[in-house]
Amino acid sequence: MAIPLPAAPYRKYVVIIVATTIAAATMASCGVGGGSRQASSCGSPGVSADEVKIGVVYPDAGSLGGAVAAARSGINARLQLANTAGGVNGRKVSYEWRDDSGTPQGNDQAVRALVNQVGVFGLVEATTAGSGGEDFLRAQGVPAVGLPVESIWSNASYQNLFSFPSSFDGPPVDTFGRFVRAQGGTRAVVVTDSTAVSTDFSRKVEQSLGAAHVPYEPVTFNPKISNPEVLAEHILKSGADVLVVGLGGDDVAGTVAAVRSAGAAPKVILGVSGYNKSTIQNYGRAAAGLTTFLKFVPFEARVPAQRVYLKAMVDYAPELQPPDQEVAYGSYIATDLFLRGLAAAGSCPSRQSFITGLRAVTDYDAGGLLAGKVDFSHDGNAADNCYTFVRVNQSGTGFEIVPNATPGAPNPSTWCGEPIPQ
Numbered sequence: 001m002a003i004p005l006p007a008a009p010y011r012k013y014v015v016i017i018v019a020t021t022i023a024a025a026t027m028a029s030c031g032v033g034g035g036s037r038q039a040s041s042c043g044s045p046g047v048s049a050d051e052v053k054i055g056v057v058y059p060d061a062g063s064l065g066g067a068v069a070a071a072r073s074g075i076n077a078r079l080q081l082a083n084t085a086g087g088v089n090g091r092k093v094s095y096e097w098r099d100d101s102g103t104p105q106g107n108d109q110a111v112r113a114l115v116n117q118v119g120v121f122g123l124v125e126a127t128t129a130g131s132g133g134e135d136f137l138r139a140q141g142v143p144a145v146g147l148p149v150e151s152i153w154s155n156a157s158y159q160n161l162f163s164f165p166s167s168f169d170g171p172p173v174d175t176f177g178r179f180v181r182a183q184g185g186t187r188a189v190v191v192t193d194s195t196a197v198s199t200d201f202s203r204k205v206e207q208s209l210g211a212a213h214v215p216y217e218p219v220t221f222n223p224k225i226s227n228p229e230v231l232a233e234h235i236l237k238s239g240a241d242v243l244v245v246g247l248g249g250d251d252v253a254g255t256v257a258a259v260r261s262a263g264a265a266p267k268v269i270l271g272v273s274g275y276n277k278s279t280i281q282n283y284g285r286a287a288a289g290l291t292t293f294l295k296f297v298p299f300e301a302r303v304p305a306q307r308v309y310l311k312a313m314v315d316y317a318p319e320l321q322p323p324d325q326e327v328a329y330g331s332y333i334a335t336d337l338f339l340r341g342l343a344a345a346g347s348c349p350s351r352q353s354f355i356t357g358l359r360a361v362t363d364y365d366a367g368g369l370l371a372g373k374v375d376f377s378h379d380g381n382a383a384d385n386c387y388t389f390v391r392v393n394q395s396g397t398g399f400e401i402v403p404n405a406t407p408g409a410p411n412p413s414t415w416c417g418e419p420i421p422q
Contacts, residue, residue, distance in 0.1 A: 044351060045115075045120065046119055046121030046122075047091070050090070051092050052087075052091050052094075052349070053093075053094050053118070053121060054093060054094075054122050054338065055097070055098065055111070055118065055124070056072070056095045056097040056125075057099075057111060057114070057130075057133075058072065058097070058100070059099060059100055059101050059106075059127055059128075070320050070327040071126035071328065071330075072126070072331070073313065073319060073328050074126075074313075074320075074327070074328035074330070074332035074335065075124060075126065075331050076316055077313050077316040077317040077332060078331075078335035078336050078339070079094075079335060079339075080312070081308075081315075082339055088342045088343050089349070095124070096118050096120065098110035098113055098114055100132070102127060103132065104132030107129040107130060107132030108132040108133040108136060109133075111123060111125075111133035111144075112133065112136060115137070115140060115142055121342075121349070121351065122142055122143040122144060122338065122341075122342075122354060123142065123144040124146070124338050125146035126146070126327070126330075126331045126334065127146070127147070128149050128150065129150075130150055130152055130153065130161075137160060138158055138160055141352060141355070142160060142351055143160050143161075143341060143358070144160060144161055145163060145337050145338040145341070146161065146163050146334060147330050159355060159359065160351075162337060162338075162358055162376065164295065164296075164333055164334070164337060164364070164370055164374055165295050165372075171420065171422060172203075172208060172419070172420045172422075173204075173208060173417045173419050174420055175385055175415055175417030176204075176205050176208035176209065176293075177208040177212025178417050179270075179387075179389060180214055180242055180268050180270065181212050181214060182406060183267065183268045184241070184267055186214065186241055186242070187214065187238070187239055187242060188209055188214055188217070188242035188268075189217050189234065189235050189238055189240040189242070189243055190206055190209075190218045190219065190246065191219050191244065191246060192221070192247075193220065193221060193246070193247050194222075198246040198272070199246075201246045202218065202244065202246040205244050205270070207420050208417075209242075211420050216244075219234065221255070223247060223251045223254060223258075228255060228258030228259050228261075228262055229262040231255075231259055231262075231264075232258075232262030233262070233263075233264075235259065235264040241266055242267065242268040242270070243259065243264070243266040245270070245272065246271075246272050247271075250278060253271070253274050253279045253282065253283045253290060254283070256269055256271070256286075256287055256290050257287055266289075269289050270291050274292045275292050275298065275390055276326075280398060283396070284396035284397070285394075286396065287396060288393065288394050288395070288396050289391055289392060289394070290392045291391035292390060293387040293390075294371060294388045294389075295370060295387065295388075296330070296333065296369055296371060296388075297368065297370065297371055297388055297413070298388060298399065299324045300401050301401060301413055303368050305366070305369050306368075306369065308367070309323075309329070309332060310323055313332075332369075333370070336366050336367070336369075337364065340358065340361065341358035342354060343357075344357025344358050344360065345357050358376055359377055361375075361376050362375040362376070362377050363375070371386045371413075371414050372385070372414065385417045385418060385419060386415065386416040387414070387416075388401060390402065401413050
């Protein structure tokens with residue numbers, strides 16, 4: 001299953017044009033490139049004089065196969081971008097992959113095969129079952145980077161594991177309350193369906209609202225069996241001008257549309273999800289004002305690092321259409337993080353120097369693709385307290401970033417707060 005990275009295809013039309021200097025600056029910010037450095041053969045697994053071989057794990061089959069199909073495109077694009085610039089400390093980065101079928105047992109088998117049989121240096125895992133093989137990786141001292149979809153990636157006892165923050169990492173913060181206050185919100189109704197994810201999100205938002213002195217009332221609501229007109233009437237009677245929707249998937253946008261249709265018009269609508277094309281396609285103007293929060297910078301920001309990403313996807317992963325898919329974006333960032341660790345490991349990298357070097361990084365933001373900076377020097381992967389908030393525009397035709405006009409805000413596209421003492 002050795003995968004040669006694809007060469008840049010010939011294209012009749014240039015979809016994205018990015019100046020070479022921007023790409024070079026992005027590569028430099030990650031410590032990647034420097035093909036002129038003299039590379040030597042080291043004794044570390046997977047490291048030769050001109051190559052570092054890593055392992056990639058993702059579910060190619062099973063129920064999750066389709067959902068993460070874009071992951072490999074993001075990985076290919078980021079590695080080829082690095083290799084085109086000369087690799088890392090003079091070495092190209094290649095990979096072999098294994099399918100873990102999205103199960104803990106399959107993941108354990110996949111990582112053991114890559115480490116014991118292939119002899120890879122480290123791993124990039126684009127899976128929801130990374131916990132299956134992580135005890136083995138810790139025992140072997142193998143560094144791994146993954147998507148932040150399991151608590152294992154931020155567990156302080158696994159110093160060899162790294163990821164960027166998810167929206168739910170870390171302790172409660174007052175960021176949500178600050179945001180609601182800035183939008184003029186004064187009283188909230190917090191809707192939950194009693195599932196674990198919904199309850200966890202709602203609890204953190206409730207604590208954030210309380211820290212910002214915004215009174216709130218929790219309400220249990222099941223969109224499959226409950227009447228949205230009753231919820232709308234409850235909102236109207238309560239005098240709430242803030243609606244927090246802690247429901248999963250399309251239930252957020254669907255509930256917002258139904259509540260609005262029933263006559264309620266909250267000033268602020270904050271959902272746990274909704275930033276996807278289906279919200280616009282299925283609900284349009286009925287979902288106008290629905291706001292959600294992200295740890296990564298949305299494409300509406302059009303920052304230089306995103307232009308580099310889009311061009312890399314066009315050049316090296318043209319099979320993925322459209323390229324602005326969240327899984328591809330996340331796997332691209334995860335691969336960028338691995339390259340940052342490899343650069344920090346030095347000219348003769350070892351697994352331990354990778355772990356030590358990346359643990360010393362205190363300001364990682366994937367060259368500007370993350371909403372805030374991540375400090376890996378803490379126990380675990382310390383999540384920052386910053387989010388980007390995006391909402392459906394008034395015409396229901398797309399999303400817009402909610403600007404932060406707070407005096408002294410370091411970034412007009414980012415909202416930051418403080419941890420809430422527990």
